[in-house]
Amino acid sequence: MKKEKSIQLIQDLSNARGISSFEDEVTALFKDEVKDAGTVTEDHMRNVFVNQPFNSGDRPVVELDAHSDEVGFMIRAIKPNGQMMFVNVGGWAMVTVPAQKVKVRNHDGEWLSGIVSSTPPHFMTAEERTRLPKPDELSIDVGASSAQEVRDVYGIEIGAPVVPDVTCEYNEKSGLFLGKAFDNRIGTALLAATMNDIATEQLDVDVVAGLSSQEEVGDRGAEVVVRKIKPDLAIVFEGAPADDTVMPDYLIQSGLRKGPMLRDFDSTIVTNPHFQRFALDVAAENNIPVQRSVRTGGGQDGAIINRYNGAPTIVISVPVRYAHTPYCFIALEDYQNALELAKLIIKKLNANVLSNF
CATH class of the missing domain: 3.40.630.10 (Zn peptidases)
Incomplete structure (x- = not known):
């Protein structure tokens, strides 16, 4: 080839x-x-x-x-405020999960942008600042403010697949891919x-x-x-x-x-x-x-x-x-x-x- x-x-x-x-x-x-x-x-x-x-x-x-x-994620539940709980699909180290940009597939097959969110440092306790977040402390946010908006406007359901939002690059000088x-x-x-x-x-x-x-x-x-x-x-x-x-x-x-x-x-x-x-x-x-x-x-x-x-x-x-x-x-x-x-x-x-x- x-x-x-x-x-x-x-x-x-x-x-x-x-x-x-x-x-x-x-x-x-x-x-x-x-x-x-x-x-x-x-x-x-x-x-x-x-x-x-x-x-x-x-x-x-x-x-x-x-x-x-x-490896990726799957939507587990939709909270009343529009934040979505998720489970890991495959092996993830928690240190790499927070603050990722992701794509979530809705029921029409569209991939929508979101982020893995967590508690902002301004609202963290001293103990929370010194440890990795627990899985249940993280959520996926697509910008919605209610569960109804997630379902009716974004068309996202429980069971939706989620993947990292990354575009693969190739560096001709180094011969390396990043993706x-x-x-x-x-x-x-x-x-x-x-x-x-x-x-x-x-x-x-x-x-x-x-x-x-x-x-x-x-x-x-x-x-x-x-x-x-x-x-x-x-x-x-x-x-x-x-x-x-x-x-x-x-x-x-x-x-x-x-x-x-x-x-x-x-x-x-x-x-x-x-x-x-x-x-x-x-x-x-x-x-x-x-x-x-x-x-x-x-x-x-x-x-x-x-x-x-x-x-x-x-x-x-x-x-x-x-x-x-x-x-x-x-x-x-x-x-x-x-x-x-x-x-x-x-x-x-x-x-x-x-x-x-």
Whole structure:
């Protein structure tokens, strides 16, 4: 994929709005991007499937996975004064939530601007000024002064999805993107680009892409996708939290501009060591920089896929600084190296290779 097209795709996916179960904008973009890459279908859970054109049905099946949803919020209740209580959808640290500008979707599908509000410092007690606000002390304000105004004028209801209001930027000089939702819109971009780039390849395996929904609330889409694809092997594309601003040098395992990260372990998966070694060897043979990680927490769709019939699974991640906040950095070169590595791995796969994993 050409650089200019990659940049536009990443920006468009970052800007798309889609918390768990509300991924419609993302799936629409993805389906349009891969419409010439194979047979494309979508289920009622907002999972999207792409079958490579030369799949024969009698070869090992390789699943390529990414998830489409982002962390956000949902309206829980509307107070008499027009302030709206909300719940977190996905993992948020409270320190990053107050004072965000957000978009709230009303019942007509319009996205309305609002802010995450809290008690102004002028009205805080001395104790309140020294601690983070509690979730119930925060609200979302769209400028309304009554619950009736929220419902009748703004058209917002309980259950409305909410996302950070951020427009993705690309800096040509640094090669960095600054935007929201790179967990996991960068994985979504990798999934689309990989399927497009192998669309005309005569491979020795059948390749099926599964863009899964609702990962941020428990890998729910992946549970459905893996049962439909029934893979013999899987590659998961992720946007992994970068650690190069919070860890000492000897513990950095997902730094920007250091290449994609291949995880050996997290709280949900022990990566198949044979497939992992194969991927690392492919990277070394082709001078592709990679990073390895052993995480003490975290999780992703690969654990669900691996537990289904034991399919060997690796995770190729683009490092994301400040993941699960409204503003994140990623490096274009990490994305490009991840894409190249994935394609080289896929082209080397066959039944004999898989038997050694």
